[in-house]
Amino acid sequence: MLTIDKKITKIEKGTLVTPSGFQATGLHTGVKRKRNDLGIIMCDTPANVAAVYTTNVIQAAPLQVTKDSIAKEGKLQAVIVNSGNANACxxxxxxxxxxEMRRVTAEQFLLPENYVAVASTGIIGLDMPMDKIIPSIKQLKPDATEASAAQFNESILTxxxxxxxxxxxxxxxxxTVSMAxxxxxxxMINPNMATMFSFVTTDAVIESDMLQLALKEVTDKTFNCITIDGDTSTNDMVLTLASEQAGNETLTPEHDEWHLFxxxxxxxxxxxxxxxxxxxxxxxxxxxxxxxxxxxxxxxNQVAKSVVGSSLVKTAVFGADANWGRIIAAVGYSNAVINVDTIDIAIGPVQLLKDSQPLAFSEDEVSEILKNETVKIAIDLKVGDGTGKAWGCDLTYDYVRINASYRS
Known part of the structure; x- marks a missing residue:
């Protein structure tokens, strides 16, 4: 265990089934050539739920089914997920x-259909291979073991x-309240929810509307602050399920420890x-x-996402090129309020710009910093007290190779 602060501890071997009441598993159906491609999360009792969805106006059928399920009571007891086929368009x-995926899952686990969510990810525009999916749903045997959680984690990958x-x-x-x-x-990751799934489980006692309030606040500071390639997909979502088995007093913004949750x-x-x-x-x-x-x-956040989303910044990082001009250019087209005379920029511990004036620095030193697994870019605009972060990655030759051959 790693103590993050005085009140929150990271559980290094914790999984989706660490919070009380949850089970999971995954298996290989043959939709993908290898790796698990069908998974399920189960809760012992109907869990309160919150959800955030892709902002793409073209949304895949599984999202519509999940929205339909949640709209009934704001509760879920199972999430059936497949990868390899998006069932979109x-x-x-x-x-x-x-x-049908929802119906068969409900029948298999003796649940009302509206307690089942459906999620799919993979290639767009192909009919779902139901001859592989349906028999495999009937083979799922979720439990609360670390191994089964690992099987689920693999089943959702593309x-x-x-x-x-x-x-x-x-x-x-x-x-004790757990969250995983x-x-x-x-x-296809771009701010405002894109091609990603995130499933969060907790045993905290909290109603669905309050869980939705917390998720919306947190999503704006986390998932909506990542970008990889500027594309926004058709399928994806964050689902948060609360089993309410921890025994705490019901959480609301008026609760003394709401901020902690x-x-x-x-x-x-x-x-x-x-x-x-x-x-x-x-x-x-x-x-x-x-x-x-x-x-x-x-x-x-707007400026941070503009910089981390810049293809030229991404390629500069990949090439270990200390080209701060690409960074300040991305600041300039972010449409945020800036003072062109007061901008500071640093890469790692090395300051490159002070009050918009270039500083002398070692190209070799910064190049070595840019070769690290994590590169931190710090920008100070000096026009207010707003702070924000965004995360992304470099743009490599392999990105083109992977996406050029995605269907083959």
Whole structure:
């Protein structure tokens, strides 16, 4: 265990099933050539739920089914997920297939259909291979073991290199509250929810509307602050499920420890967001941009996302080129309030610009910094007290190779 601060502890071996009441598993159906491609998260009882979806106006059938399920009571007890086929832009047949996945899952686990969410990711425009999916749903046997959680983590991947998960615990009203997350995403990632899944489980006692309030606040500071390639996909979402088995007093903004719960959720989501950014298709470097002195927090995030989303900044990092001109250019077209005479820029510990004036620095030193697995860029605008961060990755030759051959 790693203590993050006095009240929140990171559980290094924690998984989606660490919070009380949850089970999971995954298996290989043959939709993909290898690796698991079908998974499920289960809760012992109907869990309160919050969700955030892609902003793409073209949304895949599974999103519509999930929205329909949640709209009934604001509760879920199972999430069935497949990878390898997005079931997007597949017309009426795609809708029927998504509802059939929901129906079969509900029947298999003796649940009302509206307690089942459906999520799919993969190639757009192909009919779902239901001859592989439906029999495999009936073979799923979720449990609360670390191994089964790992099977689920693998089942949601597409072009990801590695699985992404995290887990934290805190104490609220003297009760241990756990929270864990699993995510996928490595390409078509752009701020405002894109091609990613994130599933968060917690045993905190909290109603769905309050969980939605917390998730919206946290999403704006985490998942909406990552970008890989500027594309926004059709399928993807964050789902947060609360089993309410921790025994704490019901959490609302008036609760003395509401801020602690929100911070627990923020840390969980930030971990997952950074793991997604780090695993960008072909990426070798995680880029973190921190902006201070912006007009307000919203504009700080706006500038940070502009810089981390710049293809020229990304390629400069990949090439270990200390070209700060690309950074200040991205600041300039961010549409934020700036004073062109007061901008500071640093890469790692090396300051390159002071009050918009170039400083002498060692090209070799900065080049070595840019070869690290994580590169931090700091910008101070000096026009206000707004602060913000965004995360992304370098743009490599492999990004082109992976996406040029995605369907083959």
């Amino acid at each position: 597949t017309g009426k047949q795609g809708e029927r297939d998504a509802y 072009t990801d290199v590695y699985t992404k998960s995290t887990c934290y615990q805190t104490t609220i009203n003297g009760k 997350g699993s995510a996928k995403g490595s390409g 929100v911070e627990l959720l923020r840390k969980t989501c930030e971990d997952l967001a950074k793991l997604i950014a780090r695993d960008g298709e072909g990426a070798t470097t995680l880029i973190e941009v921190e902006v201070n002195g912006a007009y307000n927090e919203s504009q700080a």
